[in-house]
Amino acid sequence: MIFRRRLLAVFALTVLVSVVAVAWSISSFTRRAFEKANEERSAALVAQFRHEFNRRGEEVAHHVGTIAASESTTRMALALIHGSPDYGAYLNEARAVADNHQLDFLEFIDNQGTIISSAQWPAKFGYKETLALTATIPKDAFLKQEELPDGAALGLFAVREVSLGEKPLFVAGGRRIDKDFLASLELPAGMRAMFYQNLGAGFFPQFLIDASSSVPQADRIAPIIQQLQQQPRETTTLVHWSSNPADDETIDAIPLAGRDNHLLGVLLIGNSRRPYVELRQRIRAAALVCGGGGILLAILLSGWAAGRVTRPIEQLARAARDVASGNWNTQVPVSSSDEIGELAESFNGMTRELLAQREHLVQAERVAAWRELARRLAHELKNPLFPLQLTVENLLRARQQSPRQFEEIFQESSSTLLAEIANLKAIISRFSEFSRMPQPQFQQIQLNDVVQNVARLFQAQLRAPECAPIECKLELTEPMDSIAADADLLHRALSNLVLNAMDAMPQGGTLTLRTRRDGGLSYVEVSDTGTGLTPEECERLFTPYYTSKPHGTGLGLAIVQSVISDHGGRISVRSESGRGTTFIFELPRNLDKLQGSDKPVGAPARSH
Amino acid sequence: MRHGVTFQDGAPVTPDAVAASLRRTNPAWKVFSEGEAVVIERDFPAPNLPAELSLARNAIAKRDGGRISGSGPFAVSQWNPGKKLALVARDDYWGGRAFLDAIEIELGKSVGEQMISFDLGKTQLIEVAPEQAHRAIAEGRRIESSAPMELIALVFGRDSQLPEDARQRQALALSIDRDLLSTVVLQGGGEPAGGLLPNWMTGYAFLFPTSIDLAAARQVRSEIPHTTSWTLGYDPADPTARVIAERIVLNARDAGMGMQITTASNADLRIVRLPLISIDPQIALNELASEIRLPQSKSAFGSVDDLYAAENKLLQSQRVIPLLHLRTAHEVSNTVRNWRTGRDGSWLMPNVWLAAEKP
Numbered sequence: 001m002i003f004r005r006r007l008l009a010v011f012a013l014t015v016l017v018s019v020v021a022v023a024w025s026i027s028s029f030t031r032r033a034f035e036k037a038n039e040e041r042s043a044a045l046v047a048q049f050r051h052e053f054n055r056r057g058e059e060v061a062h063h064v065g066t067i068a069a070s071e072s073t074t075r076m077a078l079a080l081i082h083g084s085p086d087y088g089a090y091l092n093e094a095r096a097v098a099d100n101h102q103l104d105f106l107e108f109i110d111n112q113g114t115i116i117s118s119a120q121w122p123a124k125f126g127y128k129e130t131l132a133l134t135a136t137i138p139k140d141a142f143l144k145q146e147e148l149p150d151g152a153a154l155g156l157f158a159v160r161e162v163s164l165g166e167k168p169l170f171v172a173g174g175r176r177i178d179k180d181f182l183a184s185l186e187l188p189a190g191m192r193a194m195f196y197q198n199l200g201a202g203f204f205p206q207f208l209i210d211a212s213s214s215v216p217q218a219d220r221i222a223p224i225i226q227q228l229q230q231q232p233r234e235t236t237t238l239v240h241w242s243s244n245p246a247d248d249e250t251i252d253a254i255p256l257a258g259r260d261n262h263l264l265g266v267l268l269i270g271n272s273r274r275p276y277v278e279l280r281q282r283i284r285a286a287a288l289v290c291g292g293g294g295i296l297l298a299i300l301l302s303g304w305a306a307g308r309v310t311r312p313i314e315q316l317a318r319a320a321r322d323v324a325s326g327n328w329n330t331q332v333p334v335s336s337s338d339e340i341g342e343l344a345e346s347f348n349g350m351t352r353e354l355l356a357q358r359e360h361l362v363q364a365e366r367v368a369a370w371r372e373l374a375r376r377l378a379h380e381l382k383n384p385l386f387p388l389q390l391t392v393e394n395l396l397r398a399r400q401q402s403p404r405q406f407e408e409i410f411q412e413s414s415s416t417l418l419a420e421i422a423n424l425k426a427i428i429s430r431f432s433e434f435s436r437m438p439q440p441q442f443q444q445i446q447l448n449d450v451v452q453n454v455a456r457l458f459q460a461q462l463r464a465p466e467c468a469p470i471e472c473k474l475e476l477t478e479p480m481d482s483i484a485a486d487a488d489l490l491h492r493a494l495s496n497l498v499l500n501a502m503d504a505m506p507q508g509g510t511l512t513l514r515t516r517r518d519g520g521l522s523y524v525e526v527s528d529t530g531t532g533l534t535p536e537e538c539e540r541l542f543t544p545y546y547t548s549k550p551h552g553t554g555l556g557l558a559i560v561q562s563v564i565s566d567h568g569g570r571i572s573v574r575s576e577s578g579r580g581t582t583f584i585f586e587l588p589r590n591l592d593k594l595q596g597s598d599k600p601v602g603a604p605a606r607s608h
Numbered sequence: 609m610r611h612g613v614t615f616q617d618g619a620p621v622t623p624d625a626v627a628a629s630l631r632r633t634n635p636a637w638k639v640f641s642e643g644e645a646v647v648i649e650r651d652f653p654a655p656n657l658p659a660e661l662s663l664a665r666n667a668i669a670k671r672d673g674g675r676i677s678g679s680g681p682f683a684v685s686q687w688n689p690g691k692k693l694a695l696v697a698r699d700d701y702w703g704g705r706a707f708l709d710a711i712e713i714e715l716g717k718s719v720g721e722q723m724i725s726f727d728l729g730k731t732q733l734i735e736v737a738p739e740q741a742h743r744a745i746a747e748g749r750r751i752e753s754s755a756p757m758e759l760i761a762l763v764f765g766r767d768s769q770l771p772e773d774a775r776q777r778q779a780l781a782l783s784i785d786r787d788l789l790s791t792v793v794l795q796g797g798g799e800p801a802g803g804l805l806p807n808w809m810t811g812y813a814f815l816f817p818t819s820i821d822l823a824a825a826r827q828v829r830s831e832i833p834h835t836t837s838w839t840l841g842y843d844p845a846d847p848t849a850r851v852i853a854e855r856i857v858l859n860a861r862d863a864g865m866g867m868q869i870t871t872a873s874n875a876d877l878r879i880v881r882l883p884l885i886s887i888d889p890q891i892a893l894n895e896l897a898s899e900i901r902l903p904q905s906k907s908a909f910g911s912v913d914d915l916y917a918a919e920n921k922l923l924q925s926q927r928v929i930p931l932l933h934l935r936t937a938h939e940v941s942n943t944v945r946n947w948r949t950g951r952d953g954s955w956l957m958p959n960v961w962l963a964a965e966k967p
Contacts, residue, residue, distance in 0.1 A: 087788070091793065122854065127858065
């Protein structure tokens, strides 16, 4: 599983890095392209503005020239030659003419600089206008700040002279640079033009306009204006209108100066960054979608690939666990011819070899067991047979050599023969008993009761005067869980262990019977303080017919192991040389093996 | 009461009808009929009562629901407020039937529309702006003008609160070039106003010099440490008022005072046109005071001195600065015969008749 995750992580990381790299590349390329396009658009718009500015100037100059050459202007000039002007007669003259020529500003000025008629400020008749008093009248249009009753305005002006005699008449006309002028500029989408009228040091928001009206958040432009007021040259600034980057705008500021190079106004070309930001967001969204899809695809692909790679390994691991648990007859499918397939083939070969080895071992053990049985039987049977042979030979010799004493000897020999025959019968009975071990009859019992019964049974034997004294200690855990078991078989097994313990303590000692529970299992321990067993003896202790005692059959512990095994438990031994031996068997509760309602039973009911 | 006078619906004009009509328009008066006479009682002596009774608002009329019946030579046949008034001659008029059968007066027409209508012969009489009257006369048109019956003045929105404010108002009054306003802006259609009432009405001289005194204005201005930049309001529908306002801004600037023109209603001072509704000076003065929300004189003017003092008192309040007195002018077709107007420019229609147009 870990291998599969690693594989998945590698796939996903590879896809992610690829997508991020592509998105970054595209984003960088887009930014450079956009900035280049932005510069080109701004430059084009500035050029357009200059062209429009010049065109408007030529238009204004043309209109002013037309007015100067008109009949009404000629009459006005002639009237000036013949006397002082009648301001009342010309009060509305300039405004009417200006309306006809679509001019915002128009003034007729005499050679003294006195305004005869004014369109933008009709009441200004009789006042002086310095424009006509300059040494040279400019031929081209120029920027001029014009004072008006309700403030001041910036205009594109042209001046023409009407000379009919000694008193020339000047015609000064112009058009206002205002939101209408800005609206007349044909701007590409995403661009706008603003205009700031510079009426003095500092920034005044009301003097900043665009094609629609006043500019909201005009104070954001203040640093640009103040910079140009200090140093009037073209500049480009990025303005953040809000926290949303899409509202950002690149502002190109163009200073507009009058004839005396005084800063009269600032043209501001705004280029919205919204298209770029939106494009960047779309690229990011596409990258996210591609990245997400790539990662998903990577998961699927890596899952598929990892499945192909790791499934045989997992099967091998599972098979290895089966082998470890004893199921050697385990084979894994061989689905490929690569290294994994070769490994599977090797595994299958190994398990086959193990099975063969085990079969061979079982056969060998079986033969060995039979040999041991034969040896034991021979040994067991030979012991009584030898006295039988001697007794019969003694009878025969007595009959031949001492017929008188034959009767007496016969009586003595008969009892010996009967005893040895009884001994043979006992030996045969034990073997028979071992071969006929019954299946446990499960009932609900209290293990402590079984232990106490066994202790009670051996109480007299332990205190027998002809034997060395053995103290019996009971260390019982209360309460113990009731378990399902065959009380008779457990009694028998426990008795065997107690007998073994007693045999191990010919010089006396302490026999300890101990019960405890741990993790749902019940434990019984039988400890003696005898001489202990060697590790080799411990290994062979439960082998049938093995015994370390001179008169044992080697079946006692085999019976104990069989009983415990039939109850689903295990038995083990722990021994320390010179300090004694402890047999421990554990029993599961086995409540699932109960049939019907059973009362706890502690006393043995079956005869031995 | 003259006998035989009837309303246009034929009902006789009785003392009760006259008293009811006067009570309606003058709730403060105590008016009642007594036999053949109508008795009017006032709280104070009113030697100008006949002049007051001649005001248009005191015309004797009978109101029957929304319908008004007068006792004049013409009866209202159609009244569309703000657009049209149609009159027909009454055959039963007690003074004899008028020569004209009917009169139609169209209202709300621009100067251009009026001139076109007049030149096409559709109209026999049109209104002419005072500043255009001079040129119209020069062009040979028949212009009938009244005596100056309208005052153009600067009216402040509130009384002067501080001495500096009063001095600044004085400086402004001195800086205004009324002569140029009269000769150039109005082109002779008005006269510089040296008081609230025109000379022809009062009989005495100007209350203050009308010519510009820029030196005095600057002197007064120099006595003020800090001037207030006033806003000067004007009616955006009145182009003449705009030019006058612009000129006053220039005059004020020459005297060292800043001023901005505006069309907003909350200006510090405004250019207003104040019609003089009576040729009686006391009535005209009281009406002017009422119009500019200054206290009216309750006592009767026993002499010209009283009138002078009352007018001077109004001027001393510095709430109003008179600028010009304007004439009302009309262009009358040559087919209109026997055309006569009152001194105040009112039309005297009963004897007017129309001659046939020349082919």
